[in-house]
Amino acid sequence: MSEQKTSQGRFVWADLMATDPTKAAAFYSELMNWSTAPWGEHYTMFKLGEKGIAGTAQLPPQAAGVPSHWLQYVTVDDVDAAANKVQELGGSILMGPMDLPDVGRSVTIRDPQGAVIILFRSSHGEKPESEQPGMGEFCWHELLTDDIEKSKAFYQTLFGWEFEKAEMPMEYWIGKRGDQQTCAIMARPEMVPVNTWSSYLLVEDIHEAKARAEKLGATAQMEPEEVPQYGIFAPIVDPVGAMVLLFQSTMES
Numbered sequence: 468m469s470e471q472k473t474s475q476g477r478f479v480w481a482d483l484m485a486t487d488p489t490k491a492a493a494f495y496s497e498l499m500n501w502s503t504a505p506w507g508e509h510y511t512m513f514k515l516g517e518k519g520i521a522g523t524a525q526l527p528p529q530a531a532g533v534p535s536h537w538l539q540y541v542t543v544d545d546v547d548a549a550a551n552k553v554q555e556l557g558g559s560i561l562m563g564p565m566d567l568p569d570v571g572r573s574v575t576i577r578d579p580q581g582a583v584i585i586l587f588r589s590s591h592g593e594k595p596e597s598e599q600p601g602m603g604e605f606c607w608h609e610l611l612t613d614d615i616e617k618s619k620a621f622y623q624t625l626f627g628w629e630f631e632k633a634e635m636p637m638e639y640w641i642g643k644r645g646d647q648q649t650c651a652i653m654a655r656p657e658m659v660p661v662n663t664w665s666s667y668l669l670v671e672d673i674h675e676a677k678a679r680a681e682k683l684g685a686t687a688q689m690e691p692e693e694v695p696q697y698g699i700f701a702p703i704v705d706p707v708g709a710m711v712l713l714f715q716s717t718m719e720s
Contacts, residue, residue: 474593476626476644478608480540481666482585483523484530485707491523491535494683494706498676499603499668515603535709539608539664540573540587541626549586549625550574556621578621580612581662596647600669606714607667611655615640618652635694658688659710665702666711673699673715680705680713693717 485491492503492511501513501520513520526533543549546564553576554560561583563574571589578584600606612618619630619640628642628649642650655662670676673691681687684706691701698716705711 474542475544476628476642476649477542477593477596478539478605478649479542479587479589479593480519481521481605482538482540483521483535483707483709484526484533484538485523485535485709486526487535487707488523488525491705491707491709494685495523497683498680498685499670501603515601518601520604535705535707536663537666537709537711538575538583538585539666540585542593543586543588543626546572546574546586546588550576552625553578553586556624558621578618578662580614580618580621582610582612582618582664584664602669602671604669605666606669606716608650609665609667610650610652610662611659611665612652612662613655615652615654622652667700667714668711670713670715673701673713676713676715677701677703691715 504512506512510524512522557579559577561575573587575585630640633639640652685703688702691699693699700714702712
């Protein structure tokens with residue numbers, strides 16, 4: 468019997484903060500077969516069938532000069548208590564805590580090494596967690612950091628993640644909730660300018676998806692590369708400047 472998964476520390480949503488949300492929406496609709504639906508005046512939701520996947524909004528005026536980027540939402544049991552803990556651990560608060568009407572409560576934080584993430588608690592309770600992500604969904608998240616040990620300590624204390632070293636050519640730590648693999652932490656590559664969280668989108672054919680992304684205006688950062696026993700990935704920068712990774716699984720289901 469597997470160990471029970473906890474609700475805290477789950478990746479449940481992502482926002483693309485974009486210099487041009489309309490352009491971003493057009494790109495991901497074509498690349499991932501997502502549909503779009505307006506939500507309020509300034510937010511567009513991405514959907515895969517009837518399932519909400521993510522959303523996009525305009526970067527705020529105070530973020531002038533900040534490039535487009537994806538922001539991940541991670542669940543916590545108490546947003547305000549988690550915000551206080553972030554500051555005790557050396558992180559900082561960028562926005563909130565605040566209520567999102569009929570959605571939940573959130574706070575945007577920067578960890579001590581500079582990576583930004585959103586802590587979130589739903590007003591409606593979290594939906595059951597799928598055993599495996601579906602095609603066209605976010606399937607993995609990695610923290611790219613200049614200080615692996617300090618980052619591990621921060622997130623272990625904040626979310627309760629336990630870390631296990633993976634058998635990889637580079638130093639690569641898997642963050643787990645119980646026996647559920649949730650994310651990873653690794654050293655920041657030179658091509659990534661700041662410490663950040665990065666996310667993977669599951670595609671059927673990595674070569675076809677990369678070619679289609681480039682045709683739609685994205686820039687490939689490297690040729691698809693295989694991770695033995697797991698899959699093939701290809702990082703791209705989308706037409707509005709946000710980095711995301713495409714991933715084709717080679718694992719047996």
